[in-house]
Structure formats: structure tokens, C-alpha cells
Amino acid sequence: MECENISIIVSEPDVVIRTSNGLKIPAFSGALVSASPVFEEIVERRRRKGRLDKAVPILGVPSDAVLAFVGFLCSPRSESLDQNEVMDKYGMHLMVLSHVYRVKWLKDLCEVELALRLTVDSVVDVLQLARQCDVPKLYLQCMKLLNKEFAAVEKTEGWVFLQNNDPWFELEILKFLEEEDLIQKRRKRKMEEQQVYLQLSEAMECLQHICTEGCTDVGPNEAEEAPNKQKSLSCPNYTTCHVLQNLIKHLASCRANRSACSQCRRIWNLLRLHSSVCQFTDDCRVPLCKQFKMKMNMEGKGENGKWRLLAKKVVSVKVMSSLAKKRKHDLLYKL
Ligand SMILES: [Zn+2]
Ligand SMILES: [Zn+2]
Numbered sequence: 001m002e003c004e005n006i007s008i009i010v011s012e013p014d015v016v017i018r019t020s021n022g023l024k025i026p027a028f029s030g031a032l033v034s035a036s037p038v039f040e041e042i043v044e045r046r047r048r049k050g051r052l053d054k055a056v057p058i059l060g061v062p063s064d065a066v067l068a069f070v071g072f073l074c075s076p077r078s079e080s081l082d083q084n085e086v087m088d089k090y091g092m093h094l095m096v097l098s099h100v101y102r103v104k105w106l107k108d109l110c111e112v113e114l115a116l117r118l119t120v121d122s123v124v125d126v127l128q129l130a131r132q133c134d135v136p137k138l139y140l141q142c143m144k145l146l147n148k149e150f151a152a153v154e155k156t157e158g159w160v161f162l163q164n165n166d167p168w169f170e171l172e173i174l175k176f177l178e179e180e181d182l183i184q185k186r187r188k189r190k191m192e193e194q195q196v197y198l199q200l201s202e203a204m205e206c207l208q209h210i211c212t213e214g215c216t217d218v219g220p221n222e223a224e225e226a227p228n229k230q231k232s233l234s235c236p237n238y239t240t241c242h243v244l245q246n247l248i249k250h251l252a253s254c255r256a257n258r259s260a261c262s263q264c265r266r267i268w269n270l271l272r273l274h275s276s277v278c279q280f281t282d283d284c285r286v287p288l289c290k291q292f293k294m295k296m297n298m299e300g301k302g303e304n305g306k307w308r309l310l311a312k313k314v315v316s317v318k319v320m321s322s323l324a325k326k327r328k329h330d331l332l333y334k335l
């Protein structure tokens with residue numbers, strides 16, 4: 001884009017912009033004023049003093065960036081403005097200018113364009129820019145990329161420069177990365193926990209199903225009496241069911257001390273959890289349910305509270321997962 005283009009587009013330039021290297025860009029004050037409240041003030045002040053002919057300086061950025069800036073304000077739809085090329089070269093300068101001259105639409109455009117162009121090499125510079133120009137969304141995008149690619153970013157000139165010149169900002173970034181890491185870890189732990197509750201909830205469902213409807217070779221007496229009845233039709237999860245059935249059979253036949261036998265302990269805990277979520281009063285068919293309920297009534301709040309809390313979590317996870325049900329049985333080996 002050349003300076004001449006501007007003068008062609010703006011038919012009657014009545015103001016001149018002066019850049020750092022002395023380039024004079026003719027512009028139309030009406031367009032500048034309507035685009036920017038800062039220009040409005042400048043032009044108004046000059047008009048009052050009768051000095052509209054005095055060039056308005058825009059310094060500290062390359063002349064071509066100023067040229068592009070004026071081009072955007074005076075003729076944003078001009079074909080002479082290759083937006084992509086301009087953003088590639090001067091996106092960051094345009095962000096500064098649109099921030100300083102308060103041209104919101106151009107600042108928004110720069111935000112989008114800079115985000116699209118974020119790379120490991122540019123991220124530190126864009127991050128500093130986003131911070132200076134108060135663009136929180138872009139700032140966060142930079143931080144996320146920094147977090148993801150920190151090993152590579154650490155080697156860039158931008159990072160080394162920042163370390164040498166702005167240790168406070170470096171600290172701010174490192175603190176953010178540390179917090180982000182903690183959040184990720186917490187999220188992962190939470191998901192793992194949810195998974196365990198989900199598996200427990202499935203086990204509870206299976207237990208109920210085995211003891212009321214019967215499934216393959218474990219079930220209530222009525223089912224055994226009526227061998228033609230198709231037992232496994234409503235099996236909620238065959239794998240879990242199978243493991244549970246084996247555990248139930250084991251509990252009935254194991255002669256070892258319960259606290260010494262891991263399988264007994266596993267099914268014992270599941271049966272106890274069942275009694276904490278069980279809504280039936282007298283007619284529950286799940287083994288030991290009634291006994292556990294009586295025990296819970298007699299027990300102090302401490303032990304009882306733990307089971308109730310676990311039961312509450314299991315029930316709430318079951319509600320949440322009722323739409324997206326997942327099948328896992330690993331838990332049976334963990335409990
Ligand atoms: Zn089953
Ligand atoms: Zn056992």
C-alpha cells in the first residue's frame with residue numbers, strides 16, 4: 001500500500017498525519033473523527049486554535065503501520081488494503097494504535113487476527129501486548145499456548161528478553177502456569193473420583209438386579225424354582241454382574257476370617273454400601289441388607305456418616321450418568 005493510494009481514496013484530505021520518519025499522510029478529518037474519540041479531541045483542539053493544517057504526529061511505530069492504520073480509518077473497505085498482508089506485518093502495531101486511539105472495531109479485528117497468527121515465537125510478544133492493551137481474551141489464549149508449549153517458548157528470544165527485562169511479568173506467567181497445572185490435576189482427580197462412583201453405582205444396580213431378578217446362576221429361590229424364566233434379560237452389565245455373582249458365591253462358601261480375605265471384604269463393603277442406598281424397609285432381598293441397616297442405627301455418627309456420604313455421592317453420580325451410562329467393572333478389584 002502506497003501513500004498515493006490514500007490521497008486517491010480520500011478526495012479532499014484536510015489533515016496530515018506525520019510519522020516517525022517524516023512521512024506525511026494526507027487524511028480526511030471527518031473519517032478520523034468519526035472513527036476515534038481521540039482524533040475527535042485532537043481535531044477539535046486544532047480547529048479551535050485554527051491550526052488544522054498542522055500535521056498530527058503518530059510516532060513510535062513504523063510509517064507503513066501508520067499508513068495502514070489511516071487506511072483502515074479512512075477507507076476500511078478499500079481494495080488497496082490487503083487485510084491479510086497488513087495483519088501479518090503490522091497486526092501488533094495496529095493493536096497498539098487502535099488501543100491508543102480507541103478504535104474499538106479495529107482493536108477487535110486485531111484481536112481476532114493476532115489470535116489466528118499466534119505461534120511459539122510470537123506468543124510472548126503478543127502476551128505482553130494483550131496485557132498492555134487490556135485484551136483479556138487474547139491474554140488468556142496466549143497463556144494457554146504458553147502453558148501447552150512452554151518447553152519450546154522458553155527457548156525463544158521473546159522469553160529470554162522478558163526474563164531479562166521484566167522479571168515481575170515472568171513471575172506472573174509462572175504463577176499462572178502453576179495454577180493451571182493445579183487446576184488440571186484437580187480436574188483429573190475429580191474425573192477419576194466420578195468414575196469410581198459411577199462404577200459403584202453400577203455395582204449397586206447389578207446387586208439389586210441379581211438379588212431380585214436373578215442372573216445366570218445366582219438369584220432368588222423363585223427364579224430357581226422356575227428354570228424356564230429367562231433370567232438375564234434385564235442384566236444391566238454382564239461383566240459386573242458376573243464378578244458380583246462370583247463374589248456372592250464366595251462369601252457364602254468362604255471359611256476364612258472375613259477381615260483377612262480380600263474377596264470377602266470387597267463384597268462385604270459393597271453389601272454395606274447397598275444398605276446405605278437401599279430404599280426398601282423390610283422386603284429387600286439383598287443379603288445382609290437388614291442386618292447392616294440395624295447396625296447403622298446402632299452405630300455412632302462417625303462411621304455411619306462416612307457410608308452415608310459415599311452413598312450420597314454414588315446416588316448423585318447415578319442420576320448424572322443416567323443419560324450417558326458407562327460400563328466398567330474395575331472397581332470391584334479395587335474396593
Ligand atoms: Zn445380570
Ligand atoms: Zn473370603
Ligand SMILES: [Zn+2]
Nearest residue numbers: 278284286289
Ligand atoms: Zn437393601
